[in-house]
Amino acid sequence: MSCPRPRVLLIEDEKQIRRFVRIAVEEEGCQVSEAETMAQGLVEAGLGKPDLLIVDLGLPDGNGIDLIRDVRGWSDVPILILSARAQENDKIDALDAGADDYLTKPFSVGELRARVRALLRRRARSGDAATPIIEFGRVSVDLSRRLVARAGVAVHLTPLEYRLLASLLAHPGKVMTQRTLLREIWGPSYVESSHYLRVYVGHLRQKLEDDPTQPQHFLTETGVGYRFQP
Amino acid sequence: MLMHQLPERFVSWQRIVLAVLACAATTLLATPLLDYLALANIVMLFLLTVLLVAVSLGRSAAVLAAVLSVLLFDFFFVPPRFSLAVHDYQYLVTFAVMLATALITGQLAAGLQQKAREARIREQRTQALYEVARQLAGALALAQVSEIARQFVRYQLDAEALILLLEGQQQTVDEKSATPALRIETHLAYMAQESGKPVRSAELAGSGYASLYLPLPASMRIRGVLALAFPADAADLPAENLALLEALASLIAIAVERLHYVEVAQATQLDMLSERLRSSILSALSHDLRTPLTALVGLADSLFLIKPALPPAALETAQALHEQAERLASLVGNLLDMARLNAGKVTLRREWQPLEEVIGASIKLLGGALGAHPVRVALPADLPLLEFDAVLLERVFCNLLENAAKYSPDGSDIEITAQQLGDFIEVCVCDHGQGFPACGRDDLFDMFVRGQGAAGKPGTGLGLAICRAIVEAHGGQISAGNRPAGGACLRFTLPRGLPPVLEEESA
Numbered sequence: 001m002s003c004p005r006p007r008v009l010l011i012e013d014e015k016q017i018r019r020f021v022r023i024a025v026e027e028e029g030c031q032v033s034e035a036e037t038m039a040q041g042l043v044e045a046g047l048g049k050p051d052l053l054i055v056d057l058g059l060p061d062g063n064g065i066d067l068i069r070d071v072r073g074w075s076d077v078p079i080l081i082l083s084a085r086a087q088e089n090d091k092i093d094a095l096d097a098g099a100d101d102y103l104t105k106p107f108s109v110g111e112l113r114a115r116v117r118a119l120l121r122r123r124a125r126s127g128d129a130a131t132p133i134i135e136f137g138r139v140s141v142d143l144s145r146r147l148v149a150r151a152g153v154a155v156h157l158t159p160l161e162y163r164l165l166a167s168l169l170a171h172p173g174k175v176m177t178q179r180t181l182l183r184e185i186w187g188p189s190y191v192e193s194s195h196y197l198r199v200y201v202g203h204l205r206q207k208l209e210d211d212p213t214q215p216q217h218f219l220t221e222t223g224v225g226y227r228f229q230p
Numbered sequence: 231m232l233m234h235q236l237p238e239r240f241v242s243w244q245r246i247v248l249a250v251l252a253c254a255a256t257t258l259l260a261t262p263l264l265d266y267l268a269l270a271n272i273v274m275l276f277l278l279t280v281l282l283v284a285v286s287l288g289r290s291a292a293v294l295a296a297v298l299s300v301l302l303f304d305f306f307f308v309p310p311r312f313s314l315a316v317h318d319y320q321y322l323v324t325f326a327v328m329l330a331t332a333l334i335t336g337q338l339a340a341g342l343q344q345k346a347r348e349a350r351i352r353e354q355r356t357q358a359l360y361e362v363a364r365q366l367a368g369a370l371a372l373a374q375v376s377e378i379a380r381q382f383v384r385y386q387l388d389a390e391a392l393i394l395l396l397e398g399q400q401q402t403v404d405e406k407s408a409t410p411a412l413r414i415e416t417h418l419a420y421m422a423q424e425s426g427k428p429v430r431s432a433e434l435a436g437s438g439y440a441s442l443y444l445p446l447p448a449s450m451r452i453r454g455v456l457a458l459a460f461p462a463d464a465a466d467l468p469a470e471n472l473a474l475l476e477a478l479a480s481l482i483a484i485a486v487e488r489l490h491y492v493e494v495a496q497a498t499q500l501d502m503l504s505e506r507l508r509s510s511i512l513s514a515l516s517h518d519l520r521t522p523l524t525a526l527v528g529l530a531d532s533l534f535l536i537k538p539a540l541p542p543a544a545l546e547t548a549q550a551l552h553e554q555a556e557r558l559a560s561l562v563g564n565l566l567d568m569a570r571l572n573a574g575k576v577t578l579r580r581e582w583q584p585l586e587e588v589i590g591a592s593i594k595l596l597g598g599a600l601g602a603h604p605v606r607v608a609l610p611a612d613l614p615l616l617e618f619d620a621v622l623l624e625r626v627f628c629n630l631l632e633n634a635a636k637y638s639p640d641g642s643d644i645e646i647t648a649q650q651l652g653d654f655i656e657v658c659v660c661d662h663g664q665g666f667p668a669c670g671r672d673d674l675f676d677m678f679v680r681g682q683g684a685a686g687k688p689g690t691g692l693g694l695a696i697c698r699a700i701v702e703a704h705g706g707q708i709s710a711g712n713r714p715a716g717g718a719c720l721r722f723t724l725p726r727g728l729p730p731v732l733e734e735e736s737a
Contacts, residue, residue, distance in 0.1 A: 014521050016525035016529060017521070017524055017525050019529070019532075020525065020528035020529045024532060027535050084516065084521060084524070088579075105520045105521070105524040106527040106528070106556070106559045108528070108531055109528055109531030109532055109534070112528075193730070194581050194583070195582040195583060195615055198581075198582075198583045198587060198615075199732060201587070202584050202587065213589060213607040213609070214590050214593050214594070214607070215594075219594065220588070220590060221591075222588065222591045222595075222624045223619075223620050223621035223624075
C-alpha cells in the first residue's frame with residue numbers, strides 16, 4: 001500500500017522553532033512546507049492543498065485566528081495551533097474559529113508528534129464510512145441503535161447524556177470548547193451556563209470511566225473545554 | 231458691600247426723628263394756608279404726610295406720625311388754637327377718623343413697602359442662587375466649590391461657611407478653605423451627616439464655633455456637611471434664610487457628587503489603562519521568554535531524531551538539556567504568574583464546577599512529574615459545585631501535588647480530601663513525607679521562602695506563594711501543617727457560595 005506522503009504546512013515566524021518542528025513532523029513521514037507570515041501562509045495553504053496546518057497564533061503580520069477563519073471558509077483541513085500566550089481566551093477563540101487542537105509553548109517533540117499523528121489519522125479516517133460501533137477502553141457505543149455498554153453490561157444514559165456522548169465521540173481527539181458543546185447540546189441560550197456541561201461530563205465519567213476522578217477518555221482541557229480520547 | 235438682612239436706609243432713631251420732622255414740616259406748611267383752606271383739607275395734608283412716612287420710613291414711624299399728626303392738628307389748627315382743648319365736639323369724630331385712617335393707610339403702605347422690599351431681596355437671592363448654581367456647575371475641584379459657597383454665604387448672610395466631607399471615620403476637611411475663624415465641633419457634624427437634618431450648636435454665636443450644620447444631600451447619599459457661623463446678632467435664623475441655605479446645600483451636594491463621580495471615572499480609566507499596559511507588557515514578556523525556551527526544548531528533543539543516531543553520551547546531554555530547559559520554562563512560568571497575580575487585581579474567570587474535575591485535570595497535566603506517587607482522591611459524594619477559576623485552581627493543585635511528590639519518598643501515596651466547614655469547603659493535600667519542621671510554617675507562603683531541608687531540591691520558593699495569592703483571590707485561606715501520623719498536609723478553603731440550580735432532565 002503506497003500512500004502519498006501527507007503534506008504539512010507550517011506557519012511560524014520563529015526560524016529555530018520551524019527548524020525543530022520540521023524535523024519532528026518529517027519524522028512522522030510528512031512532507032513539510034514553511035511560511036513565515038500570515039499572507040504567505042494563506043497563499044501556500046491555497047496552492048499546496050496541505051493535509052495539516054500548524055499555525056503559530058502570534059504572527060508578525062496578523063492574528064493567527066484570522067488566518068484560521070479564512071482557511072475554514074474553504075477547507076476543513078485539520079489545524080494545530082501553537083500558542084505562546086498563557087491566556088485561555090486566545091485558544092478558545094482559535095478553537096471556536098475552527099482549529100482542531102493546540103499546543104502551548106514550550107512543548108516537547110513527543111507531544112507534537114502525538115498531536116500530528118492523531119490529526120492525520122483522523123483526516124484519513126474521515127474518508128471512510130462512519131462505523132456505527134465505536135469502542136474505547138471497556139466501553140462500546142452502538143450509534144445506530146443508541147446502545148451503550150461498559151464491560152458488556154448495558155449502561156443507561158439520559159437523552160442529554162447520550163447527546164453529549166455522541167457529540168464528543170463525533171470528534172475524537174479534537175478539543176471541543178465549552179461554548180460549542182453547550183450550543184450543540186443545550187442550545188444557544190445556554191452558552192453561559194457552563195455548569196450544566198460540567199455536571200453532565202461528570203455523569204458520563206461516573207458511568208463510563210474506570211476511575212472518574214482520573215479520567216482516561218473524557219479529558220478536561222482546563223479553562224477551554226473537553227477532549228474525547230479514544 | 232454687605233447686604234445682610236433688610237437693606238434699610240435709616241436706623242430706627244433716625245426714622246423717628248424724620249417722622250417728627252415730617253409732621254413738623256406739614257404743620258409749618260399748613261399754618262399759612264389756614265386762611266385759605268378748610269380744616270378738612272388740612273386733615274388731608276396730614277394724612278398724606280402719614281402715608282409718605284409709612285412708605286418711606288416703615289411701620290413704627292407711620293404709627294408715630296399718625297398720633298403726632300392728630301395731636302399737631304388739634305393743637306395748631308382746631309379752635310381753640312394752641313390748646314389741646316376742643317370746643318366743637320364734632321372734631322373728636324374728625325380726630326378719631328383721622329387717627330384710624332392714618333394708622334390703617336400707614337400700616338398698609340408700610341406693609342406693602344416691606345413686601346416689595348422682601349420681594350426684591352428674594353429676587354436678588356434667587357438671582358444669587360442661579361449664579362451659584364452656574365458657578366458650581368463649572369467647578370472642577372472641591373476647593374473651588376468651597377470657595378464659591380463661602381463667597382455666597384458671606385455676601386448673602388454675612389456668615390462664615392465651611393464644607394466638611396466626612397468619609398467613614400475619617401474627616402477630610404477641605405483644608406484650603408479652613409478659616410481659622412471657624413471652628414468645628416466634629417460630633418455635631420457627624421450628627422448632621424447621619425441624621426440628614428440640620429443640627430444647631432448650643433455655642434454662642436460669634437464664639438468662633440460654627441452654630442449650624444447642614445447636611446449636603448445628593449441623590450446617592452449625604453455627601454458631607456456645610457458648617458456655618460453667623461455674626462453675633464444673627465443667631466436666630468429666619469426661616470427664609472434657612473431655606474436659602476438648604477437650597478445652597480443641595481447645590482453644593484450635587485456639585486460634590488458630580489466631582490466625586492468625575493474622580494471615580496478618572497480613577498477607573500486610569501486603572502483600566504494601567505491594567506491594559508501591565509497585561510500587554512506581561513504577555514509580550516511571556517511571548518519573548520517562551521519563544522527561545524520553546525526552541526531550546528524542541529531543538530534538544532530533535533537531537534534524538536538525527537540519523538544516524540548520536541552516541542549515547544550525546545543523547546544523555548540532549549536529555550539533560552531538555553530537562554534544564556523545561557525547568558527554566560516552569561520557572562519563567564511561575565515568575566510570570568506571580569507577576570500577574572501581584573500586579574494589582576487578579577481577574578478571576580469564575581465558573582460553577584465540580585472540584586473533582588480540576589483535580590483530575592491537574593493529575594493528568596503533571597503526568598510523569600508525579601513519578602511514582604499514586605494520588606488518591608477521596609471527595610464526599612455530596613460535595614456541591616464550587617465557583618472558582620479552573621485555570622488558577624489547577625495551578626494550585628499542580629503546585630501542591632508537585633511539592634508533595636518532591637518531599638515524600640517514592641511510592642508513597644498523596645491524598646486529596648475535602649470536607650465542608652461551615653460556609654467553606656476545606657481541601658487537603660497530604661503526603662507521607664517528613665512533614666514541615668515545627669516552626670516557621672506561615673512564612674512558607676511568602677515569596678522566595680523555602681522550607682528547611684528544601685536546599686537539595688530544585689525549586690524557587692514561588693509555588694506556595696502563587697497558591698496563596700490564588701486561594702486568597704478566591705476568598706479562601708491556605709495553611710500548612712503536619713498530620714499526626716506524619717507527613718505534610720496543606721489545607722486551603724474555598725467559599726461555598728450558592729450554587730446555581732440545575733434543571734433535572736426527566737429520564
